[in-house]
Amino acid sequence: MxxxxxxxxxxxxxxxxxxxxxxxxALFDYVKHKRPPEKIFIVHRLDRDxxxxxxxxKTESAKHHLQQQFKNHSAARKYVALVExxxxxxxxxxxxxxxxxxxxxxxxxxxxxxxKLAVTHVRVLKRSSQxxxxxxxxxxxxxxxIRVHLAExxxxxxxxxxxxxxxxxxxxxALHASSLSFSHPRTGQRLQFESPCPSLFLSQV
Numbered sequence: 001m002x003x004x005x006x007x008x009x010x011x012x013x014x015x016x017x018x019x020x021x022x023x024x025x026a027l028f029d030y031v032k033h034k035r036p037p038e039k040i041f042i043v044h045r046l047d048r049d050x051x052x053x054x055x056x057x058k059t060e061s062a063k064h065h066l067q068q069q070f071k072n073h074s075a076a077r078k079y080v081a082l083v084e085x086x087x088x089x090x091x092x093x094x095x096x097x098x099x100x101x102x103x104x105x106x107x108x109x110x111x112x113x114x115x116k117l118a119v120t121h122v123r124v125l126k127r128s129s130q131x132x133x134x135x136x137x138x139x140x141x142x143x144x145x146i147r148v149h150l151a152e153x154x155x156x157x158x159x160x161x162x163x164x165x166x167x168x169x170x171x172x173x174a175l176h177a178s179s180l181s182f183s184h185p186r187t188g189q190r191l192q193f194e195s196p197c198p199s200l201f202l203s204q205v
Contacts, residue, residue, distance in 0.1 A: 001062050002027065002040070003055045003180065003193050008172045012045040012054065027056055043067055044141065049159070052079070052177025053195050057185070065185035070141055075182040079136040079146060080125070080197045082174035082204055083155040084167060087124050087132045094120045094149040098142045105162070106144040108152055118142040120149045128205040130167075131158065133197075135178075146175065158204070170200045 004023065006012065011022040024042060031038035041063035043055050057063035069075035096108035097115030109115040119139035126133040132155065136146050144163070150156060151163035158167055158174040180193045 001055055001057050005195050006046050006051055006054050008049055008051040011048050013042055049173035050175040053180040053193055062185040069182050073139055077138050078179035080176050080178045081134050081136055082158045082201045083132050083150050085155050086127050090124045092122050106148045116142055118145045126205045131204050133205045174201055
């Protein structure tokens, strides 16, 4: 496996409109020139405009092993985000069922049969008059989960125009995958990786 720190603005994998400028393509080019050549497999993703830690597998068995850890929540992920406004509570947990419409916009629904359960734990790190720096831990890994949950609480992530942000002082989505923990697929050893909060985030609080 290989753990990397994805920069903001880079796709994890190809889309219909962009196939070459992706993190997967860069890693594939890297491992294919090794002796002997290696392969690369997607385990999970980050939004294009987010940054931070991702793990990729080099074998199909490692891919399945790691994905199972994400599915059963034995793998742990933490993020830092900068949101509009001042969160009132120092800690809270957001639960809802998330669905996606034909325009690929994700939203919460009351009917559990129409969505998938998403659980997001939020802890305040620092506040200013206009923004709050938070740490986010996921129990589930639904598409746009953090972005939707925070926006629906009235605190969209800075730079997230898709979910209601009115400010973009950093000229990027203020979301960073800061911590990643999982068990090694072969040895079972618990591994922990950390990526510091971007200094740009700290400059706003």
